[in-house]
Amino acid sequence: MSSGVRWWSEPPVGQASFLADVDPALLGVGLDPLPAGAPAVVRFRPPLALSVDRYAGAFLDALDGAAMSLFPGWLCGAERLDGPSSLGVEAVRALAARMAAGTEHFGPFLVAAAERALRIRGGLGPGDGPRFPAEVRARGLRALLAEAYRRDHVAVLVDIPASLPPAGEHALAVAAQWLAEHGRFTVWLAGPRLRSVDRIPVIRIRLPAGLAGLTEGAGPGPEPDGGGAELPVLSFPPLSGAPRADSAAEQALERALAPQEWARGRRWNEVLEWHVLGKAYRLDLFWPDDRLVVEVDGDEHRQRWQYADDRRRDAQLQLLGHAVLRFTNEQVLTDPYAVTVTVRDLLLLRRNAPNRK
Structure with a gap:
């Protein structure tokens, strides 16, 4: 980028890109709090060496967990519902149907997500709801997260695992591209360079001066590399x-x-x-x-x-x-x-x- 202004705007919506020479942990510091005008950014830490299908499933399951946790933030009026009684279920379905009628949300997915979130909130578990194709889930979850944060777009910052074998690099890259294309996410891959994948565009961004200054003379913490602690698969x-x-x-x-x-x-x-x-x-x-x-x-x-x-x-x-x-x-x-x-x-x-x- 030629300027530090709107440094979060690349890559565009619907594309996966590799951010060259960017530490994802440092970028995470810069995105808290989210800058005005930036997309809502969630950070995904994938496991090692999965297949494309399993990586895509891991993306969707993690994003689904975030959406359920953020309820009722994405459904106006649902905060007034006491719980998943028969009246509560009917009310939340009505709220979701009304919301879908005037927005980009796919009605059946939104209604099912709202009912499931209400059940989880009431301690009853997700229950058995309708199953949707992966592409529908991806688009629907992106819409829920954007609604919760009142943002136009959602970006997924992916920490590339260290020592990822070539097959794992390929699977992660393909799954990231699939998520970006079908869910209309912006996907940033950051961390170790993908050595065996050339299909992911490489971009360079200029971090704000405050972040660059943080790296100069910053003393290490008590456990500088996180101490091997188990960090969440998805943080939001x-x-x-x-x-x-x-x-x-x-x-x-x-x-x-x-x-x-x-x-x-x-x-x-x-x-x-x-x-x-x-x-x-x-x-x-x-x-x-x-x-x-x-x-x-x-x-x-x-x-x-x-x-x-x-x-x-x-x-x-x-x-x-x-x-x-x-x-x-x-x-x-x-x-x-x-x-x-x-x-x-x-x-x-x-x-x-x-x-x-």
Whole structure:
């Protein structure tokens, strides 16, 4: 690209491309929060050396799981439904049919997805719904994700596994092209160069200066390469105003905070734009009146670029007058009560500070 402006715009919709000399983990840092005008970006970490069919199935199953987790974000009005009772099922089917009538959504797929998501939300499991061809699933899932994030397009950032054999490279490339073409996704392949595949266009993008600067002199984290931790097959951005749909720790912390009177005023996964030229920050949990930020860190925060970015943003937030607390997923899931006590104590301390403005 000749400019850093709209650096996320290549490759175009419906195409799979290889991003040359781009670390997918670093790119993931730059896409959190999603820049204005960028597609919704989900990150896929495929297993090794599968066939084309199995890679395509892995793509679809992961995207389906994301769509189900993001419900009711993609179906307006469904948040008011109590559960999968007979009346609830009829109501969600009616909402989906009404939505499909005036949009690009394929009605039968949307109705079936809405009913299945309502059942999952109610703890009943997905049930037995109609089966759709893979091409219909791909297009339908892309539409659901775009709707959830209120974005025009959806991109899939694929981490190419290290030491992928030639047969695996070929299978992954073909499956990525299939997903892009049939689902109308933008697909970015990043990481080790595909040595035995020449059908994937290679493009170069210029990352923003802030990201490039992150690589200069960034000290390693406690486990710079992620420590061998099991990262999710698919990770996707949170919806503003709610705990991450794919984070059991954030969900558990919200359940612990919800009954507490002192915890009112909290905001989940909102974006703080602190300077017109500065990188915006998505804050896991934020009390804006008290300037208290709480971060819940999964294993990805042990990766080098994420760790460096966390340290840089913590320092900037503190310079802006915010207090920052960080907890690991394990801390929250093991003892949510201890975490809430720590949050409460600091929150009340800040509220009672004599120089509070």
